[in-house]
Amino acid sequence: MPMNAADIEHLIKAALPGAEVTITDLAGDGDHYAAHVTSTAFAGKTRVAQHKLVFDALGGRMGGELHALALTTAVPK
Amino acid sequence: MSNPVFERIQSTIDANDVVVFMKGTQSFPQCGFSATVAKILGHLGVDFQDVNVLADPEIRNGIKEFTNWPTIPQLYVKGEFVGGCDIIREMFETGELRAFLEEKGVKLEQAA
Numbered sequence: 001m002p003m004n005a006a007d008i009e010h011l012i013k014a015a016l017p018g019a020e021v022t023i024t025d026l027a028g029d030g031d032h033y034a035a036h037v038t039s040t041a042f043a044g045k046t047r048v049a050q051h052k053l054v055f056d057a058l059g060g061r062m063g064g065e066l067h068a069l070a071l072t073t074a075v076p077k
Numbered sequence: 078m079s080n081p082v083f084e085r086i087q088s089t090i091d092a093n094d095v096v097v098f099m100k101g102t103q104s105f106p107q108c109g110f111s112a113t114v115a116k117i118l119g120h121l122g123v124d125f126q127d128v129n130v131l132a133d134p135e136i137r138n139g140i141k142e143f144t145n146w147p148t149i150p151q152l153y154v155k156g157e158f159v160g161g162c163d164i165i166r167e168m169f170e171t172g173e174l175r176a177f178l179e180e181k182g183v184k185l186e187q188a189a
Binding site: 051062 | 149
């Protein structure tokens with residue numbers, strides 16, 4: 001059952017309090033999103049570690065229920 | 078209890094400077110994300126060993142556990158996990174990927 005953008009945003013914000021999350025639906029099929037996440041929790045971390053924080057927030061849905069999430073991360077300026 | 082799949086993965090990434098665990102092959106990628114990584118490496122003129130996870134279900138799941146990364150493709154350089162499609166594309170766009178590969182002593186065919 002594909003996810004909707006609001007669920008993704010909610011999950012990420014719940015795990016990364018204060019994060020800014022922008023979700024773009026790439027295909028309108030609930031399965032291909034782009035997400036840009038900005039969080040202080042990423043400070044000092046490699047991109048791989050930053051992405052893993054987001055994957056953890058999504059609770060193992062990445063690669064399964066959520067087939068394709070184009071993810072970019074950033075630390076607040 | 079050793080994990081034979083992990084051992085296969087480890088020996089592959091030890092034996093090749095650059096490895097991409099991907100869906101399909103570099104000449105016939107079967108997924109947009111895998112194709113993107115293969116194209117980027119091709120553009121930089123980097124030789125790499127492709128591992129078609131679609132032809133090897135054990136590796137397809139094993140690599141996700143091995144790396145603790147939920148998706149395919151996965152790029153390894155000198156035995157180190159570099160990232161999936163998003164990270165490789167972002168590094169390529171910022172020029173970081175070329176610098177990283179050069180720093181790791183990976184041969185880039187032609188300078189752009």
